[in-house]
Amino acid sequence: MSDSSPLPPARLRPEAELARAALSTPLLSRAARLARWAGPDTRVDAGGTLVEEQLPAAAALLGLAGDDAVAYAGEAWRVAVDAGLVEIVDEEAGTVRAGENLALLTGSPRDVLAVWLTALETVLADAAVPDLDGLADAVDDSGRVDFASLDWDPQADADFLDGVLGNLYLLTVGEDGVGESPVPLPALAASMLVPDDMGEPTNDVLEQVSDAMMRLDDQFRALEPAGLVAYQPVDEALMADADEEPAAPVDDTDVSRYGMVRLTPLGVYGLRARLLEAGFEAPVVGELADKGADALLDGTARFGQPAARAETELWLARREPLDAARELLAAARGADAGGPLRRLRCQQALSLLGAEAEPALREVLDDPELGGLARVWLSERGAADVPAPSQELVFWLTVDTLAAQLAAEGNSEELRALVEGLAAQHSGFFAAAWRVDHPATAEVLDAMGRLHPDKKVAKEARKAAFKARSQHGG
Numbered sequence: 001m002s003d004s005s006p007l008p009p010a011r012l013r014p015e016a017e018l019a020r021a022a023l024s025t026p027l028l029s030r031a032a033r034l035a036r037w038a039g040p041d042t043r044v045d046a047g048g049t050l051v052e053e054q055l056p057a058a059a060a061l062l063g064l065a066g067d068d069a070v071a072y073a074g075e076a077w078r079v080a081v082d083a084g085l086v087e088i089v090d091e092e093a094g095t096v097r098a099g100e101n102l103a104l105l106t107g108s109p110r111d112v113l114a115v116w117l118t119a120l121e122t123v124l125a126d127a128a129v130p131d132l133d134g135l136a137d138a139v140d141d142s143g144r145v146d147f148a149s150l151d152w153d154p155q156a157d158a159d160f161l162d163g164v165l166g167n168l169y170l171l172t173v174g175e176d177g178v179g180e181s182p183v184p185l186p187a188l189a190a191s192m193l194v195p196d197d198m199g200e201p202t203n204d205v206l207e208q209v210s211d212a213m214m215r216l217d218d219q220f221r222a223l224e225p226a227g228l229v230a231y232q233p234v235d236e237a238l239m240a241d242a243d244e245e246p247a248a249p250v251d252d253t254d255v256s257r258y259g260m261v262r263l264t265p266l267g268v269y270g271l272r273a274r275l276l277e278a279g280f281e282a283p284v285v286g287e288l289a290d291k292g293a294d295a296l297l298d299g300t301a302r303f304g305q306p307a308a309r310a311e312t313e314l315w316l317a318r319r320e321p322l323d324a325a326r327e328l329l330a331a332a333r334g335a336d337a338g339g340p341l342r343r344l345r346c347q348q349a350l351s352l353l354g355a356e357a358e359p360a361l362r363e364v365l366d367d368p369e370l371g372g373l374a375r376v377w378l379s380e381r382g383a384a385d386v387p388a389p390s391q392e393l394v395f396w397l398t399v400d401t402l403a404a405q406l407a408a409e410g411n412s413e414e415l416r417a418l419v420e421g422l423a424a425q426h427s428g429f430f431a432a433a434w435r436v437d438h439p440a441t442a443e444v445l446d447a448m449g450r451l452h453p454d455k456k457v458a459k460e461a462r463k464a465a466f467k468a469r470s471q472h473g474g
Contacts, residue, residue, distance in 0.1 A: 006282070006302060007169070007173070007275065007280060007282045008283075008303070008304060008307065009173065009287075009303055009307045010169075010268050010282065010284050011173075011310065012265070012268065012284050013269070015110055015113065017265075019112040019113055022112055023105065025226060025266075027076075027119055027123060027227060028083075028115070028119055030062050031076050031083060031085055032080070033062060034062070034073075034086070035085035035098055036098070036102070037058070038080075038096050043094040044096055048078070048081045049074065049077070049078065050073070050074060051094070055070045055073050055074055056069075056070060058073040058076070059072065061073075062076060079119045079123070082118065082119065082121075083115050083122070084099040084100060086098065086099050087100070101115050101118075113269065116270070117270060120226055123222065123226045127218075127219040128157045128158040128160075128161045128219070129157070163192055164188060164189075164191075164216060165274075167192065168261065168263055169268070171188075172262075172268060181262070182230070182232065182261060185213050185220075185260065185261060186255065186259075193209050194209065213234065214234070217233055220233070220259070227267065228266070229262060230261070230264055231259070231260070231261050232259060235258070237257075238257060286314050288311055289311070289315050290318065291315075292327070293324075293327040293330065294331040296315050296345075297342040297346055298338065299311070301341045301342065301345060301407070301408070308345065309348070309352075312345075312348065312349045312352060316353070320356075321357045322356055322359060324349075324357070325350060325361065329346065329370055329374075332369070332373075333369050337439070340401070341407040343369070343370070343373060343400060344405070351377070358381075361378055362374070372389060372393050372394070372397030372400070391432075395432055395435075396437070396438055398422065398436075399444050400440070402415070402440075403440035403443065403444050406443070406444065411450065415451060416451045416452075419447070419452055420452060422448075423452060430463070430464040433468075434465070441465075442465045442469045445461050446462065446465045448461040
C-alpha cells in the first residue's frame with residue numbers, strides 16, 4: 001500500500017460498542033484482573049516480569065489450566081505492564097502498584113480504546129517473533145541478540161505482518177466498508193508473495209506461500225485473543241506429518257481447512273488507528289456529514305457505491321431536502337476533470353430525495369451542465385411539464401455520464417456494456433458525438449474505441465476521437 005493515496009472508507013461501530021468489545025477480550029480482561037490483583041506482596045524481576053513462584057496464583061486467578069496456563073498468565077502480566085495498568089514502584093525491590101491507566105478502563109469509551117490500542121501493540125510485537133530454539137545461544141556477552149546467527153530479520157518479519165494486516169484491512173473495507181466474509185489464509189499469503197503479473201506461480205513461490213501460511217496460522221492464533229481477528233485455524237489433520245508443509249488447497253470446497261480469517265469491528269478500528277499513525281489517509285463513513293456539498297461530492301468520488309450511499313444518507317439527514325438539493329447542484333458544476341464524477345454522485349444523492357426537492361431541479365433546467373440530470377430526475381418522478389431535451393443536451397449528458405463511469409470504475413464490464421448498448425442503439429452516434437462541446441469528449445471516444453469488441457465500431461470511435469481533438473485543438 002502507498003500512503004500517497006487514500007484507502008477506501010471504513011464503517012466503524014459506535015465507540016461505546018467497540019469499548020465494550022475491547023473490555024471483553026481475553027487480552028484486556030486478563031491484564032485488568034491481574035492489575036487489580038497486584039498488591040504489596042506482588043514481586044517482579046528486573047525486567048518487570050512476574051516472579052516465577054507467583055505465576056501459578058496469577059494463572060489460577062485468571063481461570064487458566066493446562067500446560068500453557070503459566071505462560072498465558074505471564075503474557076497477561078506483561079500486557080498489564082506495557083499498557084500502564086501496572087506500574088513498577090521499585091525496580092530493585094521488585095515492587096508494583098496499580099498504574100494510572102487502570103482507572104481509564106472505567107472512563108470514557110475513547111479512554112478504554114486508547115488502553116486497548118497500547119495493549120494491542122504488545123501482542124503484535126510478540127506475534128512477529130517466530131519460535132527460535134537457539135535464542136539463548138545467540139545472546140552475546142553484552143546481552144544483545146545476534147540475529148544473523150538465527151537467520152532472522154526482526155524488521156522484515158514485522159513488516160510482513162503489517163503488510164498482511166494492511167491487505168486484510170483493504171479486503172475488509174474495500175467493497176462496502178463492512179467486510180463480513182472471512183478471507184482464506186492461502187489467498188492472504190499469496191497476496192503478499194505472488195506478483196500481480198505472474199500467471200502460474202512457480203514451485204518456489206508456492207513453497208513460500210505454504211511457509212507463510214504456517215507462520216500466519218501461529219500469528220492469527222495469537223492475535224485472536226486481542227479481539228483483532230476472528231480466526232478458524234488450519235486443520236491440524238493437514239499437518240499430521242511434521243516434516244511436511246501442507247499442500248496448497250485443491251479447490252474451493254476444502255479451502256476453509258487451510259485457515260479463514262476475518263477482521264472484527266474492533267480490529268477494523270485498531271488497524272485504522274495504526275494506519276493513521278503510519279501516515280495513511282484512512283477515511284471513515286460519516287466524516288463528511290458536517291461538511292459542504294463540494295466536500296461530499298469530491299470525497300465520495302473515490303468511494304464504492306454502498307459506502308458513497310451511506311455517507312450521502314448521513315449528509316442528507318442533517319439538512320432540509322430543498323436546501324440540500326440546491327447545495328448539491330451548485331457543487332456539481334464545473335468543466336474540470338472531476339466534474340463528471342461530481343455530477344454522477346450528485347445525481348445519486350438527489351435520487352434519495354423526494355418531491356420537496358423539485359423546485360431546485362426546475363431552477364437548473366436551462367443550465368447546460370445540470371439541465372440533463374434535472375430532466376432525468378423530474379421524469380423519473382412523473383413530474384408534469386418537463387421540457388424535452390435538445391439533441392445537443394442528450395449527447396452532452398451521454399458524454400458526461402460515460403466520463404463519470406470511466407473515472408469511477410475505469411474499463412469495467414459495466415462500462416463496456418454501456419458502450420456496446422449506445423453504439424447499437426444509435427447508428428450515427430460517433431458522427432454526432434465528436435462534435436459535443438464537453439472537455440472529456442475525446443477521452444470518452446478513445447475509451448469506446450478500446451472497449452467495443454467490434455473492430456469496425458472501435459475504429460469509428462477512434463476516428464471520432466481524432467476529430468474531437470482536432471476540433472478542440474487538443
